[in-house]
Amino acid sequence: MTPLYDRVALIGLGLIASSMCHAMRRAGLARQIVGYARSSKTRDIAREIGLCDHISESAADAAKDADLVVLCVPVGAMESVAQEIGPVLKPGATVSDVGSVKRTVIDAVGPHVPEGVHFIPAHPLAGTEHSGPRSGFAELFDNRYTIIVPVEESDPQAVDRLIAFWGGLGALTETMDADHHDLVLAVTSHTPHLIAYTMVGVADDLRRVTDSEVIKYSAAGFRDFTRIAASDPVMWRDVFLNNKEATLEILGRFTEELFALQRAIRQGDGDHLHDYFTRTRSIRRGIIEAGQDTDAPDFGRVKVRTE
Ligand SMILES: NC(=O)c1ccc[n+]([C@@H]2O[C@H](COP(=O)([O-])OP(=O)(O)OC[C@H]3O[C@@H](n4cnc5c(N)ncnc54)[C@H](O)[C@@H]3O)[C@@H](O)[C@H]2O)c1
Numbered sequence: 001m002t003p004l005y006d007r008v009a010l011i012g013l014g015l016i017a018s019s020m021c022h023a024m025r026r027a028g029l030a031r032q033i034v035g036y037a038r039s040s041k042t043r044d045i046a047r048e049i050g051l052c053d054h055i056s057e058s059a060a061d062a063a064k065d066a067d068l069v070v071l072c073v074p075v076g077a078m079e080s081v082a083q084e085i086g087p088v089l090k091p092g093a094t095v096s097d098v099g100s101v102k103r104t105v106i107d108a109v110g111p112h113v114p115e116g117v118h119f120i121p122a123h124p125l126a127g128t129e130h131s132g133p134r135s136g137f138a139e140l141f142d143n144r145y146t147i148i149v150p151v152e153e154s155d156p157q158a159v160d161r162l163i164a165f166w167g168g169l170g171a172l173t174e175t176m177d178a179d180h181h182d183l184v185l186a187v188t189s190h191t192p193h194l195i196a197y198t199m200v201g202v203a204d205d206l207r208r209v210t211d212s213e214v215i216k217y218s219a220a221g222f223r224d225f226t227r228i229a230a231s232d233p234v235m236w237r238d239v240f241l242n243n244k245e246a247t248l249e250i251l252g253r254f255t256e257e258l259f260a261l262q263r264a265i266r267q268g269d270g271d272h273l274h275d276y277f278t279r280t281r282s283i284r285r286g287i288i289e290a291g292q293d294t295d296a297p298d299f300g301r302v303k304v305r306t307e
């Protein structure tokens with residue numbers, strides 16, 4: 001493939017950035033990849049494993065002269081990075097990000113992007129519980145959606161080029177408005193993570209009583225929870241602080257349903273439990289019958305009930 005961008009700069013060299021490096025190289029999407037991470041230890045590891053063509057000593061140095069700059073830092077660090085690189089960005093360059101929340105990132109980064117530079121936020125819906133520069137792999141984005149969230153001023157040609165770039169990384173792409181993105185992700189990713197964190201916390205409390213039984217007898221469902229609960233604490237702290245309204249809204253609905261199930265159990269209301277589990281089973285069966293049981297969720301099909 002002919003490179004879509006001459007020089008790509010990645011700020012933050014964790015799971016997502018390192019996977020982007022491997023996938024960019026696999027497809028030949030950039031002539032030169034430049035990286036920067038805040039910690040010197042991370043920069044040293046990146047150099048040692050040859051993650052990028054060049055590792056810079058500051059975010060501004062990496063971003064200067066880049067045609068595409070992607071912010072791959074935790075959501076809460078986006079603003080300070082944007083503030084640092086804003087003054088050195090090349091006219092005509094594109095600035096994007098991979099943050100798990102979109103509205104607050106747009107509000108925090110947008111004001112630091114100078115006129116003549118395209119700002120096009122994005123979010124790959126792919127990840128693992130691992131982090132850091134060694135955790136990436138080229139296949140992470142294959143057949144997974146990346147949501148592109150153009151802002152009002154985004155230039156259509158620059159948007160098309162970024163869509164082609166993510167396609168080259170192996171992803172399926174969809175464009176979406178920031179608020180809708182944040183609500184959908186609160187349902188499909190953020191609240192489920194919070195539930196997993198809580199369940200593992202409860203089990204840990206219990207472990208003090210039952211010694212090692214919780215771990216010894218943990219079944220597949222609980223093991224999946226522990227995998228998710230092993231995700232990076234800084235990343236997830238920032239997700240909840242920055243998608244407050246949508247996660248509180250979904251969490252409110254979740255607790256209402258949970259209370260109803262709790263009451264049904266206490267009152268021995270088997271009909272309620274049976275009806276509820278029948279409904280949830282039919283949702284899963286509907287997905288399978290429609291041939292939609294792929295790793296890539298179709299966000300056109302995710303319906304968020306508003307009443
Ligand atoms: N992990 C996932 O499953 C996943 C999936 C999709 C999107 N995201 C988003 O991608 C972003 C990166 O996540 P990740 O999983 O790659 O994280 P990670 O913890 O693996 O890496 C984060 C990197 O950012 C660097 N960093 C932190 N603060 C910085 C700062 N102020 N300046 C420069 N570098 C800084 C860290 O040193 C590290 O190199 C986050 O915004 C996250 O919400 C994560």
Ligand SMILES: O=C(O)C(=O)C[C@]1(C(=O)O)C=C[C@@H](O)C=C1
Pocket residue numbers: 099100124125126127128129188189190228
């Ligand atoms: O598979 C995992 O480990 C993930 O949690 C990845 C996951 C998700 O919820 O699907 C987590 C956060 C991201 O913003 C996108 C993807």
